[in-house]
Amino acid sequence: MMKTNGLKGFIAGVLTTLLLVSSICMVGASVAKSQKTLEYKNIQVSLDGKKLDLKDAAGNAVEPFMLDGTNYLPARALAEALGLDVAWDGSTNTVVLKTSGTKAEETPATEKLVYDQNSVKIYYLGITAGSSSLGGSNINLRIENNSSKGIMVQVRDFSVNGFMTDSVFSCEVAAGKKANSDIKLYRSALDQNNITNITGVELKFKVINSNDWTDSTESKSISIGV
Numbered sequence: 001m002m003k004t005n006g007l008k009g010f011i012a013g014v015l016t017t018l019l020l021v022s023s024i025c026m027v028g029a030s031v032a033k034s035q036k037t038l039e040y041k042n043i044q045v046s047l048d049g050k051k052l053d054l055k056d057a058a059g060n061a062v063e064p065f066m067l068d069g070t071n072y073l074p075a076r077a078l079a080e081a082l083g084l085d086v087a088w089d090g091s092t093n094t095v096v097l098k099t100s101g102t103k104a105e106e107t108p109a110t111e112k113l114v115y116d117q118n119s120v121k122i123y124y125l126g127i128t129a130g131s132s133s134l135g136g137s138n139i140n141l142r143i144e145n146n147s148s149k150g151i152m153v154q155v156r157d158f159s160v161n162g163f164m165t166d167s168v169f170s171c172e173v174a175a176g177k178k179a180n181s182d183i184k185l186y187r188s189a190l191d192q193n194n195i196t197n198i199t200g201v202e203l204k205f206k207v208i209n210s211n212d213w214t215d216s217t218e219s220k221s222i223s224i225g226v
Contacts, residue, residue, distance in 0.1 A: 039066040045073065045081075052081040111142075114222050115205050119147035122205060124224050125180075127198060135187035137198060139224075142180050145173040150210040155183060156218065158203045163193035172210055200225050 043064040045052045054077035056062050064073045075095045079086040085098045115122035125140040145151050151173050158167045166189040171181040183203075190196075201224045208216040 036067055041066060043071060045078065047082065052078070054078060054081055112224070114224060115219055117219065118207070118217060120145055120151060120153075120207055122153070128182075130184065130186065136185045136190055138182035138184055139201060140180070140182045141171075142178060143171055143173050144178045145175060148175050150174050152208040152210040153181075154206045154208070156204040156206050157221065158183070158201075160185065160190065160193070160201055161195055161199055162202075163195065165189050165193060165195070 040063060043066065045054060045064065054062050054064070054074060056074065056077055062074045062077045064071055066072070076086050079095075079097050087096045087098075112124045113121060114124045121144040123142040123144075125142055128138050128140060130136040130138055143151075143153055153169075153171045153173065155167060155169050157164075159165060165185060167183050167185055169181070169183040171179055173179045185198075190198075202221055203224075204221055205219045206216055207218075
């Protein structure tokens, strides 16, 4: 990723100007200034012996530089070369990195039968990160109603990692139909118990006859390891 001397000089000048501006500070009525020299030495970056091709958001090659004996690497170029998603949070001045194609607190899709009673089956399908602004996680389910009556499915005595936790869930399924739904765990509910990683869930399902609401069935406690 060699650059011409003129281009390097231009970049060095721009960065020096930025460093100069950022280092100006007011102390009483005085102003202190500091200039730094950036060194470009054709610095390369490799991973497991393979050279990384560092590029900016526009696809242009970018080169690391040295300042006071320390190498500085462009965050976006390095993250994307490593297969990470990168974003900038201007409200907190934070570079946000995420594993590409995954979400926090997410488990691979699975299919596990966790409830089978009175012609009703409920499958656990894995956990994904919550998509709402409230964050948290979703416990994904598929409900199969093979009975002749409509049903409403709810949860009782819900706990995460052994802590009783507030959740949001109610799913109505017509007779002979299936439905995909999820138990929502908002970040605030998880934070109350300092839960950052879900390792196990315990709950009871309550299945109600939604045709006339005259009868219902509550399961025994069901444990789901995730």
